[in-house]
Amino acid sequence: FDPVTKICFVGAGYVGGPTAAVLAFSNPQIQVTVVDRDSSRISRWQSKHLPIHEPGLDDIVRVARDGTNATILARGSAKESVAFPERTPNLFFSTDCEQPIGEADIIFLSVNTPTKLVGVGAGAATNISIFESAMRSIAVVAKPGAIIVEKSTVPCRTAQVIRDILDIHRPGVPFEILSNPEFLAEGTAISDLLHPSRVLIGSSNTSSGLTAAARLALVYNAWVPEASILNVHLWSSELAKLVANAMLAQRISSINTVSAICEKTGADVSDIASAIGMDHRIGAKFLHAGLGFGGSCFKKDILSLSYLAESLDLPEVAAYWKSVVDINVWQCERLVKRVIKSLNGSLTGKKLAILGYAFKKDTSDTRESQSISVIEHLLRERPAEIAIYDPGCTPADICTELQALFGAAGSGIIAPEGPINVHADPYTACTGSSAVLILTDWDQFRYPPLSQADSSAAAVESYVHTALARLAQVQVLPEDWDLNAQQTLFRSQPQCNIECTKCNKAPGALKSYPGENLK
Ligand code: NAD
Secondary structure (H helix, E strand, C coil): CCCCEEEEECCCCCCCHHHHHHHHHHHHCEEEEEEECCHHEEEHHHCCCCCCCCCHHHHHHHHHCCCEEEEEEECCCCCCCECCCCCCCCCEECCCCCHHHHHHHEEECCCCCCCCCCCCCCCCCCCHHHHHHHHHHHHCCCCCCEEECCCCCCCCCCHHHHHHHHHCCCCCCCCEEEECCCCCCCCCCHHHHCCCCCCCEEEECCCCHHHHHHHHHHHCCCCCCCHHHEEHHHHHHHHHHHHHHHHHHHHHHHHHHHHHHHHHCCCCCHHHHHHHHCCCCCCCCCCCCCCCCCCCCHHHHHHHHHHHHHHHCCCHHHHHHHHHHHHHHHHHHHHCCCHHHHHCCCCCCCEEECCCCCCCCCCCCCCCCCCHHHHHHHHCCECEEEEECCCCCCCCHHHHHHHHCCCCCCCCHCCCCCHHHHHCCCHHHCCCCEEEECCCCCCHHHHHHHHHCCHHHHHHHHHHHHHHHHHHCCCCCCCCCCCCHHHHCCCCCCCCCCCHHHHHHCCCCCCCCCCCCCC
């Protein structure tokens, strides 16, 4: 094959940025440019303060973008690290969408594909207009023979849309289209990209399609073993991504329905998860009950799958997948009802602290966060204050987002006029609260800085146990409860506080909690 020398990613988001960084890091001989029309995003990618918080991303970017030396953890090791020497930079970020696309051998489309909000299929179908528009720009400038890769998650048969656009703008010019969906999870994006369970490449079965797939496989081969690269048909690859997300989300909704049964029977949902997870046919992952799934992908991809089934005249299949989303909404409402009930049926005059605003730990991404739904529900009960803290989001970003979410009423809900107060530290957020809702499993909520714990290990353990029990039941905290002196509280249940039967059953047993790694 002709060697690949230049690659362009269109879309510098959560997928485009980290994927391009790892690809450039692993292929020093390839020049990788990420383009985006959002100039503020690009300038953050060019700066020291990247627009995305992902463990390990800074180091990878430092090596590939700046050519600086860095020490990076070795594969499968928590301790062993590998030193990377200085090298020639090969990762670039730009708002110029023409030249890097026009020169690229491979163009990855990694733009956003949200759920359609208006018109036919509103609320379920995927809105591919952003994807289409990016594709139209690519079609005009891409060099003949370039490989165009769908990295975004798209409905099955979207490659045909790309083909149609190319036929209109560049009739007769040879281009190959591949599907290469991304399976990374936010919060572990770099580790997932460096050690993927599989790389899926969808191509047409023609000899030029298979050649294009082999060229892309070679790029991945720089760090991914051949056995982990799977070549399938285009339609299968597109559909596999939707199904993968739907299956993962389905497990969360399934175990959450079981959590409701446990709460009424006295069974422990984490016992159930352990018991069934040891069956290798089921497996232990994604079986942690909690508040439910969030993030930009799961809901939109299940809805897209459900819509696809509906449009194929398979209403039963559509209803089955839609119910996964319905359970997720119900689980969130269940927590809110429990908070209200625990606080004697009224939130009037009470302060509630929310720890965790992003959709899961180790990310600053707040898209479709269940925390936001909880806040919306709680606001309707007119509490005196809702105090929010998240380790990954700045108060300014949270305030701006809430103002935008609440539209015209937005500025009125943020303090000093409104009830929402966003804090830069968890202790002030919790001081004086009637209840603390830990909605995201950030480690710092579980493992407080030990220097701030002021007692013997046994006393701390006993205090944490008591605090956990209180939190779990969302009970009113005692008036003399001094949060600043008792910061061990944050070593607590990582997800929502729906149930904490561990505390009831085994005092002091603080090793695992329901809801861990939930989303
Ligand atoms: P994102 O919103 O973070 O980033 C998309 C970027 O594309 C934005 O910065 C936007 O400005 C840019 N863009 C849009 N149109 C453009 C154009 N015409 N030219 C240049 N730039 C343009 O989205 P994301 O989270 O990175 O997701 C991208 C795709 O990957 C989606 O289809 C998503 O479903 C899929 N995906 C996301 C994840 C995830 O964890 N976020 C995981 C796997 C797959």
